[in-house]
Amino acid sequence: MTTDRPYHHGDLRRAVLNAALDVIAEHGPGGVGLRDLARRVGVSHAGPVHHFKDKAGLLTAIAAEGFTLLADRLDETKAAGGDFVDLGMTYVRFAIEHRAHFEVMFRPDLYHQDDPVVEAANTRAGNALRAGSSGQPDPELALVAAWSFVHGFATLWNTGALDRPGVEPVELARSVARTLFGAGRAQ
Numbered sequence: 001m002t003t004d005r006p007y008h009h010g011d012l013r014r015a016v017l018n019a020a021l022d023v024i025a026e027h028g029p030g031g032v033g034l035r036d037l038a039r040r041v042g043v044s045h046a047g048p049v050h051h052f053k054d055k056a057g058l059l060t061a062i063a064a065e066g067f068t069l070l071a072d073r074l075d076e077t078k079a080a081g082g083d084f085v086d087l088g089m090t091y092v093r094f095a096i097e098h099r100a101h102f103e104v105m106f107r108p109d110l111y112h113q114d115d116p117v118v119e120a121a122n123t124r125a126g127n128a129l130r131a132g133s134s135g136q137p138d139p140e141l142a143l144v145a146a147w148s149f150v151h152g153f154a155t156l157w158n159t160g161a162l163d164r165p166g167v168e169p170v171e172l173a174r175s176v177a178r179t180l181f182g183a184g185r186a187q
Contacts, residue, residue, distance in 0.1 A: 013051045015041040017065070020058055024100035029059065029110055055159030059104050060111040060118055066123030070094050074128035084142070085177050087132035088150040092173045095154030102154065149180065 019040040023031050032055060034048045041047070070091070077090040095102040104110055111118065117163040129143060136142035153176065157163035157169045164172060 006076055012047050016048045021100040028151050029104055056111055060115045062101060062104045063111045064117040064121050066105040067125045069098060071125040071128050084132045087176055088146050088177060089170050091150040093152045093170050096169055
């Protein structure tokens, strides 16, 4: 007997992405496997393969989503009148709140960096950061300095190397930015 009921999982693509983000948060990007993700969301191995083809395709989707989310946050900060330091703090907050995305986004060896969606989202996030440095005496150097600081700070925080129990990371980053760059308003 055959059935006319089509296969339906709801939003399988989103379910696989969410499961992958959970795995990355627990075990890092190396812990991701399509077969495991299929098992986690209750489908055959063909389900994730249909949407992403392979692990690199899945991580490409995660990187693209991460760069888009970061760009959205940076644009919101700029639209709210945020300055150069505020944009940096938005970056730190994003990295901490979206750790799994962050762990993939800056590892182009894990995904298809020439994917047009990744390229567009990465460019948009970069332009949002670059716009924040436009008022600096040397905007490109300021961008490199600020990005190096916020990325390094977020990475140290996320890995536990910068262990400060009871300290709010964005406020600590803001204090460090004021010390290093002599700028940034208190919130």
